Amino acid sequence: MSLKITTYKTIDRPVKEILYKDKGSKFIGFLYPVTNETEIKTCLELIKKQYHDARHWCYAYRLGYDGATYRVNDDGEPSNTAGQPIYGQLLSYDVTNVLLVVVRYFGGVKLGVGGLIKAYRTCAGETLTDAEIQEKMIKQSIIIHSSYEHVDKVMRLIKTFDLEIKHQEMYLDCKFELLSPVSIYKDVILAFEHLRCVKIT
Helix, strand or coil: CCCCCCEEEECCCCEEEEEEEECCEEEEEEEEECCCHHHHHHHHHHHHHHCCCCCEEEEEEEECCCCCEEEEECCCCCCCCCHHHHHHHHHHHCECCEEEEEEEECCCCCCHHHHHHHHHHHHHHHHHHCCCCEEEECEEEEEEEEEHHHHHHHHHHHHHHCCEEEEEEECCEEEEEEEEEHHHHHHHHHHHHHHCCEEEC
16 A cells, blocks of 8 residues: 555445436446445446346446556447446546446437447446545554553543544553554654553554
8 A cells, every 4th residue: 555645535325326318228327335346246236136127237446545456347338438438437536446337228229439438428427426525534553552551641642643443452451453544654653652651563
């Protein structure tokens, strides 16, 4: 993971059934928050089951904070007329960890290559416009070990840096799993190292 990237844009809630029509054909857009290919497969299976009578289920996705993992699928449409325009909109909105699917019902009139590109791009764009896109901080995990008597010092630093406590165990020996924004990660580590009474793993 590159520490140069400190934030990324994504969504928390799906967007469903955004309808775009062109010459009788119906294009229906869906946008899902996803973090891995297993989740993507599940979403695609659900859509294909629900819209089993459609002609095409075209999609694009981006994964990772930098969006470096991606795929486009034309699902039987002419090459680069569906998946690529959808992917282009994901790039345009700069979102990642998302799957965008456009389901097509053929209306009897062929749209041609240019028409298909426009239709898929437009439907994808309108679906993204309907989404609540959020900018999130990239966080990195830190595990802190401390004796119970020094917990107050640990808690003071957690509060100072506004760190997220992912998990904690409070016994004679205490353990904290913390999440720090990568933008201040080095400062957080230095601050805990200066305590001397804690162990960082």
